[in-house]
Amino acid sequence: MKISNQILIVAALALVFSINTAAQKSNEKAFSAMKADHAETLKTWLKTKPNFRPATEAGCTNKDGLKLQRTDNKNYVPYYFAGNFNGDKRTDFAVALLNTKKSGANKFAIVIFNGAKTGFAQAFYQTDLDLREMGFFLFGKSLNIFPSANFKPTIVRSLNGTARNTTRYIARIFFNSE
Numbered sequence: 635m636k637i638s639n640q641i642l643i644v645a646a647l648a649l650v651f652s653i654n655t656a657a658q659k660s661n662e663k664a665f666s667a668m669k670a671d672h673a674e675t676l677k678t679w680l681k682t683k684p685n686f687r688p689a690t691e692a693g694c695t696n697k698d699g700l701k702l703q704r705t706d707n708k709n710y711v712p713y714y715f716a717g718n719f720n721g722d723k724r725t726d727f728a729v730a731l732l733n734t735k736k737s738g739a740n741k742f743a744i745v746i747f748n749g750a751k752t753g754f755a756q757a758f759y760q761t762d763l764d765l766r767e768m769g770f771f772l773f774g775k776s777l778n779i780f781p782s783a784n785f786k787p788t789i790v791r792s793l794n795g796t797a798r799n800t801t802r803y804i805a806r807i808f809f810n811s812e
Contacts, residue, residue: 664688667711671750672727679745679756680731689713689730689742695766712769724749726757730769739764 665673665688680686694700694712703710713730720726727750731743742765746758 664690664714668714668727668729669716669725669750672714672716672725672729672747675727675747675750676729676745679747683731685733685735686731686743687734689732689765689769693732693742693766694768696768699768713765715770719746720748720757722749728758728770730765733761739766742766 665677668676676688689712691700691712700710700712703712714727716725716727718725719728726746726748728744728746731745733741733743740762742763743759743761744763744765745756747755748757
């Protein structure tokens with residue numbers, strides 16, 4: 635094997651290693667923003683979804699919206715939210731995910747868990763979303779999940795099982811403040 639081919643192989647391996655290292659750091663940052671039991675639940679659930687990882691703030695293109703959200707809540711995280719969504723006195727949580735095998739706008743997904751460690755089953759899961767503009771948005775006692783402007787209305791099921799035809803948001807989840 636020629637030396638130039640060996641150098642090319644080493645360079646390719648170094649590139650793959652650096653990409654994997656950057657992805658691992660991004661995952662670690664996303665998981666560190668979550669409560670420990672939520673991170674554990676999501677990690678376990680993601681073992682069955684190898685193409686997905688938690689979305690990070692870097693994927694949010696609406697920097698003005700982030701700044702505005704942080705005037706009221708300096709710890710605002712656009713793609714993770716925890717609260718008692720369904721009144722069962724357990725802390726539920728919602729996470730936006732990024733499909734690493736997809737390109738283009740609709741590479742996001744949302745998963746909502748009814749508490750942590752409850753068999754690691756999701757209460758709500760939807761893929762092929764464009765959440766680049768903003769992730770979760772708290773308004774009053776409802777958690778809103780706003781997609782980008784090109785979102786097409788769809789029918790979704792809320793945590794209490796009722797179907798809604800949404801035009802402005804994917805889901806509106808009412809919850810009890812803890």
